[in-house]
Amino acid sequence: MPYFDTASAAPLHPVARQALQASLDEGWADPARLYREGRRARLLLDAAREAAAEAVGCRADELVFTPSGTHAVHTGVAGVLAGRRRAGSRLVVSAVEHSSVLHAAQAHESAGGRVTEVPVDRYGAVTAAGYAEALSPSTALACLQSANHEVGTVQPVAEVAVVCAEAGVPLLVDAAQSLPWGPVEGAWSVLAASAHKWGGPPGVGLLAVRKGVRFSPRHPADERESGRSPGFTNLPAIVAAAASLRAVRAEADAEAARLRILVDRIRRRVVRLVPDVEVVGHPELRLPHLVTFSCLYVDGEILLHELDRAGYSVSSGSSCTSSTLTPSHVLRAMGVLSEGNVRVSLPLGTTAEEVNGFLEVLPGAVSGVRERLGVTEPVPAGVAAGSAPESLELDALGLRCPQPVIELAAAIGRVPVGGTVTVVSDDEVARLDIPAWCGMRGHAYLGEAEREAGTAYTVRRLV
Amino acid sequence: MPYFDTASAAPLHPVARQALQASLDEGWADPARLYREGRRARLLLDAAREAAAEAVGCRADELVFTPSGTHAVHTGVAGVLAGRRRAGSRLVVSAVEHSSVLHAAQAHESAGGRVTEVPVDRYGAVTAAGYAEALSPSTALACLQSANHEVGTVQPVAEVAVVCAEAGVPLLVDAAQSLPWGPVEGAWSVLAASAHKWGGPPGVGLLAVRKGVRFSPRHPADERESGRSPGFTNLPAIVAAAASLRAVRAEADAEAARLRILVDRIRRRVVRLVPDVEVVGHPELRLPHLVTFSCLYVDGEILLHELDRAGYSVSSGSSCTSSTLTPSHVLRAMGVLSEGNVRVSLPLGTTAEEVNGFLEVLPGAVSGVRERLGVTEPVPAGVAAGSAPESLELDALGLRCPQPVIELAAAIGRVPVGGTVTVVSDDEVARLDIPAWCGMRGHAYLGEAEREAGTAYTVRRLV
Numbered sequence: 001m002p003y004f005d006t007a008s009a010a011p012l013h014p015v016a017r018q019a020l021q022a023s024l025d026e027g028w029a030d031p032a033r034l035y036r037e038g039r040r041a042r043l044l045l046d047a048a049r050e051a052a053a054e055a056v057g058c059r060a061d062e063l064v065f066t067p068s069g070t071h072a073v074h075t076g077v078a079g080v081l082a083g084r085r086r087a088g089s090r091l092v093v094s095a096v097e098h099s100s101v102l103h104a105a106q107a108h109e110s111a112g113g114r115v116t117e118v119p120v121d122r123y124g125a126v127t128a129a130g131y132a133e134a135l136s137p138s139t140a141l142a143c144l145q146s147a148n149h150e151v152g153t154v155q156p157v158a159e160v161a162v163v164c165a166e167a168g169v170p171l172l173v174d175a176a177q178s179l180p181w182g183p184v185e186g187a188w189s190v191l192a193a194s195a196h197k198w199g200g201p202p203g204v205g206l207l208a209v210r211k212g213v214r215f216s217p218r219h220p221a222d223e224r225e226s227g228r229s230p231g232f233t234n235l236p237a238i239v240a241a242a243a244s245l246r247a248v249r250a251e252a253d254a255e256a257a258r259l260r261i262l263v264d265r266i267r268r269r270v271v272r273l274v275p276d277v278e279v280v281g282h283p284e285l286r287l288p289h290l291v292t293f294s295c296l297y298v299d300g301e302i303l304l305h306e307l308d309r310a311g312y313s314v315s316s317g318s319s320c321t322s323s324t325l326t327p328s329h330v331l332r333a334m335g336v337l338s339e340g341n342v343r344v345s346l347p348l349g350t351t352a353e354e355v356n357g358f359l360e361v362l363p364g365a366v367s368g369v370r371e372r373l374g375v376t377e378p379v380p381a382g383v384a385a386g387s388a389p390e391s392l393e394l395d396a397l398g399l400r401c402p403q404p405v406i407e408l409a410a411a412i413g414r415v416p417v418g419g420t421v422t423v424v425s426d427d428e429v430a431r432l433d434i435p436a437w438c439g440m441r442g443h444a445y446l447g448e449a450e451r452e453a454g455t456a457y458t459v460r461r462l463v
Numbered sequence: 464m465p466y467f468d469t470a471s472a473a474p475l476h477p478v479a480r481q482a483l484q485a486s487l488d489e490g491w492a493d494p495a496r497l498y499r500e501g502r503r504a505r506l507l508l509d510a511a512r513e514a515a516a517e518a519v520g521c522r523a524d525e526l527v528f529t530p531s532g533t534h535a536v537h538t539g540v541a542g543v544l545a546g547r548r549r550a551g552s553r554l555v556v557s558a559v560e561h562s563s564v565l566h567a568a569q570a571h572e573s574a575g576g577r578v579t580e581v582p583v584d585r586y587g588a589v590t591a592a593g594y595a596e597a598l599s600p601s602t603a604l605a606c607l608q609s610a611n612h613e614v615g616t617v618q619p620v621a622e623v624a625v626v627c628a629e630a631g632v633p634l635l636v637d638a639a640q641s642l643p644w645g646p647v648e649g650a651w652s653v654l655a656a657s658a659h660k661w662g663g664p665p666g667v668g669l670l671a672v673r674k675g676v677r678f679s680p681r682h683p684a685d686e687r688e689s690g691r692s693p694g695f696t697n698l699p700a701i702v703a704a705a706a707s708l709r710a711v712r713a714e715a716d717a718e719a720a721r722l723r724i725l726v727d728r729i730r731r732r733v734v735r736l737v738p739d740v741e742v743v744g745h746p747e748l749r750l751p752h753l754v755t756f757s758c759l760y761v762d763g764e765i766l767l768h769e770l771d772r773a774g775y776s777v778s779s780g781s782s783c784t785s786s787t788l789t790p791s792h793v794l795r796a797m798g799v800l801s802e803g804n805v806r807v808s809l810p811l812g813t814t815a816e817e818v819n820g821f822l823e824v825l826p827g828a829v830s831g832v833r834e835r836l837g838v839t840e841p842v843p844a845g846v847a848a849g850s851a852p853e854s855l856e857l858d859a860l861g862l863r864c865p866q867p868v869i870e871l872a873a874a875i876g877r878v879p880v881g882g883t884v885t886v887v888s889d890d891e892v893a894r895l896d897i898p899a900w901c902g903m904r905g906h907a908y909l910g911e912a913e914r915e916a917g918t919a920y921t922v923r924r925l926v
Binding site: 003008011012017020028029033035036037038067068070099100103107194201202219220221222230231232235236304307313314315321 | 466487488496683784
């Protein structure tokens with residue numbers, strides 16, 4: 001049963017399992033104690049720190065273990081903001097950071113700080129120029145992911161690091177998605193990562209803070225981990241995390257080359273196999289194991305259920321799969337279609353057969369969902385003639401994604417080329433998906449207008 | 464090789480190991496995901512929460528898992544203080560709380576809050592009257608441990624809970640040391656605990672917040688664990704923690720009765736086997752598996768090394784075993800001897816033979832340390848007569864514990880009964896250990912006076 005959601009959590013690596021077993025016997029005691037069990041634990045901890053620091057590309061005394069990648073990000077962001085509060089209170093983040101970074105930014109804003117979001121292009125990539133523009137003399141910290149967790153786009157970290165260094169602003173890199181594949185290039189200042197993304201056990205994050213970066217922990221004092229990560233050391237998991245990082249790195253290049261071929265296959269075939277699909281994320285500058293696409297006229301949650309029933313575990317950034325009923329902030333920032341969104345992230349060792357199996361199942365799953373939603377083939381252009389009205393208005397109030405777009409697609413043929421259709425919707429997703437649909441179908445999106453109930457989105461038929 | 468420091472960390476329980484193994488296969492995925500691996504993880508998480516809540520004595524939806532007991536305490540304290548900031552900013556804690564509570568209190572003070580410490584008696588116990596006196600209309604939260612981690616004294620939680628309820632103040636109980644032995648009695652509001660104290664793996668704490676307690680998390684937002692514990696769920700460890708808590712509870716009564724006999728044996732024999740020793744902590748109201756004593760004229764760190772060499776792992780609250788060179792705040796708050804301090808905490812399954820072996824080794828270890836420090840048997844009273852000076856002053860500046868007390872013991876015989884000896888010392892520990900020595904030897908402690916260099920401690924010889 002193929003599991004294709006390793007960007008969320010990777011199954012435990014065999015090396016991690018082995019190391020965990022061994023350190024359950026050797027590493028349960030308090031490494032701060034002086035007796036033999038404590039000394040043994042200390043040796044294991046020191047060795048794990050050395051191994052992790054080598055993989056990250058920093059000194060061992062710059063790296064601490066945290067209880068999760070989220071803790072590493074929260075601690076790193078808060079620690080630099082506090083350490084540099086004399087420089088200013090501005091935090092610069094990209095619009096497509098992981099929620100842990102954006103939540104830390106929200107907490108900073110709630111406490112009176114200021115946040116600037118750097119926009120991304122349609123591929124989800126920032127530019128160094130975008131950061132240069134956002135940085136100001138009062139910027140305390142800039143954050144940028146090494147690669148995006150939803151669409152796999154690799155960010156220009158080294159270039160952004162140069163821009164940050166010129167401005168005298170430290171750069172925190174969330175390396176959660178890329179660290180298994182290699183160290184982060186460029187002169188970053190702070191780095192955060194998460195072991196369960198590379199087949200380590202959950203319960204371990206990494207936080208590296210370069211010497212010279214002003215850092216002032218915000219949590220209550222604690223002697224462990226240089227005062228940067230309170231709580232009893234989760235040593236067996238730390239040992240397993242470090243061992244598996246080393247093991248994953250040893251096979252990273254070969255495995256990346258292999259998985260890139262499988263992902264390319266998905267990228268190429270999915271647009272041939274499934275009508276009305278958009279592959280999102282950068283076509284070349286991307287993680288080797290991850291591909292994301294969105295399907296018009298499809299409810300993401302139903303599609304995930306269908307794929308799950310067929311034996312494939314994937315995830316989605318569609319609004320209907322989130323508890324808040326809003327599409328992923330990444331897809332929104334990119335301005336791409338969010339309905340029927342599917343993220344496939346292949347674990348190490350994924351076979352071509354597994355990927356082929358997925359590609360066999362996918363078209364039927366998508367068309368099955370469309371049938372259930374009453375979607376027939378898009379009405380061909382030009383059937384409306386003569387007495388067709390120049391403009392139409394559709395009341396889509398109360399309808400949830402993907403229904404407003406389905407209604408629009410069904411109606412567009414009822415106006416002549418040059419005519420307009422206006423969709424009145426109170427579903428937040430319409431703001432993203434109606435313009436995306438226009439782009440995909442070759443129509444012009446004319447803009448939105450607030451109504452007493454909902455928002456009116458107007459589209460001009462062009463083809 | 465007997466390990467007698469289970470109050471610091473307990474070796475992994477066999478049931479925890481089994482559960483951990485199983486859940487490494489079944490529980491590595493994200494329990495928030497809808498596919499089968501996620502649903503399986505969610506089932507495991509729900510079952511673990513039910514089991515832990517039953518052991519704690521709360522509703523499952525009142526309990527969240529944190530990355531450690533320290534995180535549970537920090538989150539619990541900060542969350543209630545923020546939730547009740549309209550009531551006031553005062554935090555009431557006992558003087559002998561675990562450092563995680565005291566550090567949270569310090570953080571509160573640094574942020575402008577106010578903290579009141581409730582004193583303890585010579586056994587380390589608070590009274591409900593002490594809490595009643597400390598509570599005020601502006602008290603946001605009171606904290607009390609269920610039992611002390613250094614001396615084993617059980618606190619009157621149920622009585623203090625009544626006093627808090629009358630004052631309308633929530634009570635947070637740090638149950639880290641007692642939870643393996645049974646649920647905390649009384650109407651507590653918030654409870655924190657740590658799995659590695661009961662043979663669960665590290666990386667898991669419990670935080671229970673009763674319905675109706677105003678609680679406002681202070682960390683950045685996160686959907687997991689009811690918004691009270693950010694970061695990816697450490698599910699295998701959580702499953703193991705819940706399973707071992709249940710297993711430990713099943714044998715708790717029988718094991719407590721058995722270990723209590725062994726601890727009683729240590730309490731009784733240590734004072735017969737080792738001269739000049741003081742057993743500290745409450746003689747009856749105490750944890751079943753823990754006993755603490757202090758040895759006059761002994762360097763705690765050297766003693767720990769001697770015991771370690773003999774195969775026994777114990778811990779100490781002596782100043783020389785701490786990085787700050789101050790004795791444990793618990794011993795200080797109790798006003799008992801801190802030099803040569805030894806805490807013995809027996810793991811489940813400790814045998815009588817292991818305890819007998821320790822009692823065989825201990826007297827030689829103590830006398831060996833005393834010999835190395837040049838301590839002969841205390842000078843018998845009355846040898847000084849006729850020409851002895853009425854008062855003596857000893858310059859002990861620069862000497863570290865236990866030397867000032869050794870100097871005092873060697874000098875007391877040089878003044879007649881009724882005469883005084885003044886020790887001038889710049890070792891912080893003298894303030895605690897000189898009065899304690901007086902109590903043990905039957906002399907009168909007359910008080911201290913600041914000197915240009917150090918402090919003068921004066922003792923009147925009575926016997």
